Amino acid sequence: MPIYSYACRDCGDEFQTLVRSGETPACPSCESEKLDQQLSLIASPNKGGEVDSGPACTPAGCPACPGMMN
Numbered sequence: 001m002p003i004y005s006y007a008c009r010d011c012g013d014e015f016q017t018l019v020r021s022g023e024t025p026a027c028p029s030c031e032s033e034k035l036d037q038q039l040s041l042i043a044s045p046n047k048g049g050e051v052d053s054g055p056a057c058t059p060a061g062c063p064a065c066p067g068m069m070n
């Protein structure tokens with residue numbers, strides 16, 4: 001089960017949580033569901049650099065995307 005990192009848009013809290021498909025996580029501090037999903041740095045293989053939030057890319061065609069092709 002993947003762990004995703006989120007940043008709350010309402011209170012700015014950052015947290016990681018397990019997310020099952022179909023579930024919407026909520027901020028543990030204020031219970032807001034206005035969250036920005038961060039690229040998970042926890043479950044990703046270490047490729048020696050952080051991935052910045054750039055344009056979306058397709059996992060199948062992007063060797064630079066960590067953790068997308070298990």
Ligand SMILES: [Zn+2]
Binds near residue numbers: 032
């Ligand atoms: Zn919050």
